[in-house]
Amino acid sequence: MTDCDICKLIESKDAFKVIYEDDICLAILHESPSVSGHCLVIPKKHSTIIEETDDEVVEHIFVVANKVSSAIFDTLGAHGTNIVLNNGADAGQELPHVVVNVIPRKENDPLNLEWQPKQASQEELKTTSSMMKVYAEHIYSGKDKLPEVKIKKEEPAAEKEEGKKEDDYLVKGLKRMP
Ligand SMILES: [Zn+2]
Structure with missing residues (x-):
């Protein structure tokens, strides 16, 4: 048994708007999305950060994230997607369970995930x-x-x-x- 909130929610899937599920992961609609259609791909086996995640699971969740991204293009008319994994608290990870964000993007939308490039010597x-x-x-x-x-x-x-x-x-x- 784990204290992880995401693991607890996975056990009671009714709490999620599940859009895809298999033995290894599920994809859900984010309850507090950055934009409408923001999806999360969540491995069912608990791991806090990607370094602790089995290679097979890492591979699988990114394959599923890619398919979810395709679905977002086709069904929501997105012009692009950001596929983002915040790895560690200092990288903006909010819950201690690996999650891949798939975020629909459109031209001139209000999101800004860009960084200011600096010159490296x-x-x-x-x-x-x-x-x-x-x-x-x-x-x-x-x-x-x-x-x-x-x-x-x-x-x-x-x-x-x-x-x-x-x-x-x-x-x-x-x-x-x-
Ligand atoms: Zn967990």
């Missing part, structure tokens, strides 16, 4: 990139079921992106030359 980007790469290799090394090809695909892409940024940086530098 090349040095900062390089340091952060190498720290993350080392850690990512460490995470994936123990996971047999994660195909190695996926990891290899990601790394050249990241390097290519870095290369591209450097190219852009050089081009900008050249343009500034008299």
